[in-house]
Amino acid sequence: MDFENIAKAAKAASLEIADINSDLKNRALSDIADALEKEKEQIFEANKKDLKEAEKLVETGEISKSVFNRLKLDNNKMRDMLQGIRDIVKLEDPVNKKLLVRQLDEGLTLYKVSCPIGVLGIIFEARPDVIAQISSLAIKSSNAVILKGGKESINTNKTILDIINKTLDKVAGFPKNVLQQVFSRDDVAQMLKCDKYINLVIPRGGNKLVKFIKENTKIPVLGHADGICHIFVDETADFETAKKVIIDAKTQYPSACNAVETLLIHEKFKADLPQVLLSAGITLVNNPETWAFEHGDTTLAYKTVKNLDEAIEHINTYGSGHTDCIITQNRENAEKFMNKVDSAGVYWNVSTRFADGFRYGFGAEVGISTNKTHARGPVGLEGLTIYKYKLIGAGHIVKDYVDGVKNFHHKDL
Amino acid sequence: MDFENIAKAAKAASLEIADINSDLKNRALSDIADALEKEKEQIFEANKKDLKEAEKLVETGEISKSVFNRLKLDNNKMRDMLQGIRDIVKLEDPVNKKLLVRQLDEGLTLYKVSCPIGVLGIIFEARPDVIAQISSLAIKSSNAVILKGGKESINTNKTILDIINKTLDKVAGFPKNVLQQVFSRDDVAQMLKCDKYINLVIPRGGNKLVKFIKENTKIPVLGHADGICHIFVDETADFETAKKVIIDAKTQYPSACNAVETLLIHEKFKADLPQVLLSAGITLVNNPETWAFEHGDTTLAYKTVKNLDEAIEHINTYGSGHTDCIITQNRENAEKFMNKVDSAGVYWNVSTRFADGFRYGFGAEVGISTNKTHARGPVGLEGLTIYKYKLIGAGHIVKDYVDGVKNFHHKDL
Numbered sequence: 001m002d003f004e005n006i007a008k009a010a011k012a013a014s015l016e017i018a019d020i021n022s023d024l025k026n027r028a029l030s031d032i033a034d035a036l037e038k039e040k041e042q043i044f045e046a047n048k049k050d051l052k053e054a055e056k057l058v059e060t061g062e063i064s065k066s067v068f069n070r071l072k073l074d075n076n077k078m079r080d081m082l083q084g085i086r087d088i089v090k091l092e093d094p095v096n097k098k099l100l101v102r103q104l105d106e107g108l109t110l111y112k113v114s115c116p117i118g119v120l121g122i123i124f125e126a127r128p129d130v131i132a133q134i135s136s137l138a139i140k141s142s143n144a145v146i147l148k149g150g151k152e153s154i155n156t157n158k159t160i161l162d163i164i165n166k167t168l169d170k171v172a173g174f175p176k177n178v179l180q181q182v183f184s185r186d187d188v189a190q191m192l193k194c195d196k197y198i199n200l201v202i203p204r205g206g207n208k209l210v211k212f213i214k215e216n217t218k219i220p221v222l223g224h225a226d227g228i229c230h231i232f233v234d235e236t237a238d239f240e241t242a243k244k245v246i247i248d249a250k251t252q253y254p255s256a257c258n259a260v261e262t263l264l265i266h267e268k269f270k271a272d273l274p275q276v277l278l279s280a281g282i283t284l285v286n287n288p289e290t291w292a293f294e295h296g297d298t299t300l301a302y303k304t305v306k307n308l309d310e311a312i313e314h315i316n317t318y319g320s321g322h323t324d325c326i327i328t329q330n331r332e333n334a335e336k337f338m339n340k341v342d343s344a345g346v347y348w349n350v351s352t353r354f355a356d357g358f359r360y361g362f363g364a365e366v367g368i369s370t371n372k373t374h375a376r377g378p379v380g381l382e383g384l385t386i387y388k389y390k391l392i393g394a395g396h397i398v399k400d401y402v403d404g405v406k407n408f409h410h411k412d413l
Numbered sequence: 414m415d416f417e418n419i420a421k422a423a424k425a426a427s428l429e430i431a432d433i434n435s436d437l438k439n440r441a442l443s444d445i446a447d448a449l450e451k452e453k454e455q456i457f458e459a460n461k462k463d464l465k466e467a468e469k470l471v472e473t474g475e476i477s478k479s480v481f482n483r484l485k486l487d488n489n490k491m492r493d494m495l496q497g498i499r500d501i502v503k504l505e506d507p508v509n510k511k512l513l514v515r516q517l518d519e520g521l522t523l524y525k526v527s528c529p530i531g532v533l534g535i536i537f538e539a540r541p542d543v544i545a546q547i548s549s550l551a552i553k554s555s556n557a558v559i560l561k562g563g564k565e566s567i568n569t570n571k572t573i574l575d576i577i578n579k580t581l582d583k584v585a586g587f588p589k590n591v592l593q594q595v596f597s598r599d600d601v602a603q604m605l606k607c608d609k610y611i612n613l614v615i616p617r618g619g620n621k622l623v624k625f626i627k628e629n630t631k632i633p634v635l636g637h638a639d640g641i642c643h644i645f646v647d648e649t650a651d652f653e654t655a656k657k658v659i660i661d662a663k664t665q666y667p668s669a670c671n672a673v674e675t676l677l678i679h680e681k682f683k684a685d686l687p688q689v690l691l692s693a694g695i696t697l698v699n700n701p702e703t704w705a706f707e708h709g710d711t712t713l714a715y716k717t718v719k720n721l722d723e724a725i726e727h728i729n730t731y732g733s734g735h736t737d738c739i740i741t742q743n744r745e746n747a748e749k750f751m752n753k754v755d756s757a758g759v760y761w762n763v764s765t766r767f768a769d770g771f772r773y774g775f776g777a778e779v780g781i782s783t784n785k786t787h788a789r790g791p792v793g794l795e796g797l798t799i800y801k802y803k804l805i806g807a808g809h810i811v812k813d814y815v816d817g818v819k820n821f822h823h824k825d826l
Binding site: 014117375392394395398 | 428515517613653654729762772786789799809811814821
């Protein structure tokens with residue numbers, strides 16, 4: 001099938017799945033988890049094929065050792081993947097929720113009801129567990145998806161989606177074509193142009209991928225390219241808190257997008273603080289060229305600032321709007337920081353590493369967004385929904401209200 | 414000032430206005446209404462200048478008589494404009510609302526707080542009352558704006574924004590550069606490219622303008638290009654209800670975007686219904702070439718359909734996702750229609766003309782959106798906001814939770 005037809009089929013499927021009930025979706029998800037568990041040897045076999053090809057690419061330097069590791073599906077990752085699907089079953093259905101019920105007038109009632117977005121385009125790199133996770137999130141939120149995985153994991157992705165779709169074929173009443181997969185670069189190019197059928201693009205991968213996608217489509221993109229997170233140590237900071245939080249934010253998992261990249265230190269601490277961080281194995285660099293740079297390792301940019309205002313200005317200039325923290329004992333400064341720093345997460349005396357859908361209690365994470373519209377910060381299932389207005393009356397006409405024969409009373413129920 | 418600097422100034426202003434309180438914003442709005450009222454003769458004078466120029470353009474056929482009429486600011490429009498600003502004062506402040514308060518663990522609390530989007534780019538055609546309305550909405554929602562009006566109303570727009578900005582200069586504590594205006598075509602081109610500083614573009618004008626903007630920017634656009642609204646008269650429809658609703662939806666204000674454009678009639682009514690509509694002065698056309706066409710007058714496309722499924726399919730194929738209605742006495746069919754039709758408004762036995770922020774009780778309308786993300790349908794002040802997450806703790810670190818020393822308890826407060 002060419003891309004246009006795949007996209008058309010996805011659109012049709014999205015209209016079908018919009019109207020199925022929670023029980024049917026949950027049954028489908030449980031069956032998927034069971035089927036993947038039952039067929040896991042087949043998945044491991046496919047993964048071995050991918051790994052064998054990937055080994056050659058590691059040798060020639062075409063892919064890094066860390067990409068190779070992400071590609072590898074072991075028993076632990078398989079267990080987490082299955083648990084992830086079963087956890088999604090337990091979550092509340094994000095669609096068909098009444099967000100507002102308002103009587104506009106006698107017998108004329110407005111309902112604002114959550115509903116799926118439609119068709120999602122998912123572009124992800126070599127992490128084959130993503131395909132099961134994102135398919136499950138799509139089913140739970142009644143969206144259709146077109147998936148494009150990394151070419152390094154093609155056998156694993158094909159096998160997993162095959163098992164999922166064969167399972168869905170056996171679930172009575174579940175629509176066809178909800179989950180489709182494409183494989184070529186040309187498919188990606190067409191996906192990014194296909195605003196007629198695709199409503200939201202979600203890239204799951206490194207900065208380069210996300211930047212490329214954001215620059216090459218007019219379809220809304222949910223995600224973040226950079227995670228330039230800051231910690232500002234204010235004049236009244238508790239030294240032990242500062243030390244503990246910075247070390248956690250930089251060293252607990254340095255390659256995460258919510259790890260701290262730049263430390264802004266009030267002059268008062270410029271002598272003491274760097275010392276303890278160096279002792280903790282952190283490499284400090286003081287170079288304006290790295291102020292908008294994501295190190296991804298234990299390197300931390302730092303800068304001495306005179307006051308809170310300079311810190312806020314620095315963050316709003318060089319930050320990526322992801323997550324930024326102030327360490328202070330001064331409530332007024334903390335509040336000013338949290339109101340004026342224009343980021344998805346603004347933290348007070350807490351490690352930036354908490355910026356995560358599971359830690360926020362969303363039960364599932366679609367991604368972390370630095371957008372200023374739709375969804376911002378860690379995004380749960382709700383981010384895959386929008387709403388529609390249902391208006392139910394008994395032959396009500398606008399003329400009566402324009403002529404003053406009737407009046408709105410707007411009573412929330 | 415060149416556009417880059419205007420946009421930079423707007424960004425800086427947006428960070429300032431994000432943190433001012435409701436009282437200050439409301440005082441500014443009241444002062445604006447008073448000042449515009451006091452200086453209204455000056456505004457009428459400027460408007461006369463524009464009208465004099467516009468008259469020549471009407472003569473040469475460069476602008477239509479209806480554009481000329483929209484351009485004209487009379488006492489009624491002035492009164493409505495002032496009332497509009499004073500109504501916005503009375504609305505609840507849409508920012509700083511706590512959307513979620515969740516204790517993640519002892520002493521670690523997450524707040525999801527509504528906040529402004531940032532910088533809005535507003536492009537509007539020759540309706541000089543828009544500039545006061547949109548400026549007031551921006552102030553109330555703590556956003557900065559860059560305004561670009563139609564060249565036909567340049568004197569009126571300049572005079573109005575001048576009075577507004579002179580008033581704001583006298584409001585102690587109100588930031589500079591919240592409201593700026595640009596004038597050239599080149600400014601529009603630059604605005605559409607300026608995704609570094611502008612977070613949302615709102616076009617206020619005809620289809621052509623909206624389509625042009627949607628096709629020429631990667632910045633999110635709030636609006637709708639087309640309003641191809643449908644009414645489907647189902648087999649069990651009450652004939653009188655059908656007649657009344659269709660006549661209202663087509664004739665009460667035919668040029669509105671929520672007026673009906675296509676009528677889908679169940680075979681049962683194909684003989685009777687057209688007759689009564691013709692008698693009501695509606696012109697009926699049965700031509701597939703007009704299935705996706707917005708007439709904007711009392712012309713109504715119509716088509717006979719066999720059943721509900723054919724109607725749903727037609728609407729999802731040719732509609733614009735604006736507002737669509739079913740006339741039926743059959744609850745099951747009504748529910749199927751409302752769930753399966755993929756539009757911002759899905760109505761049952763009600764005129765499509767109700768799709769409007771004021772009629773929905775939003776108090777103000779930013780526009781009507783057919784987007785599938787962020788805001789859909791009639792958009793009130795809420796559509797000019799997003800949210801940020803504030804996380805407040807006492808030196809909490811992620812390592813404790815990863816190591817199992819502490820556990821999240823996720824308790825909503």
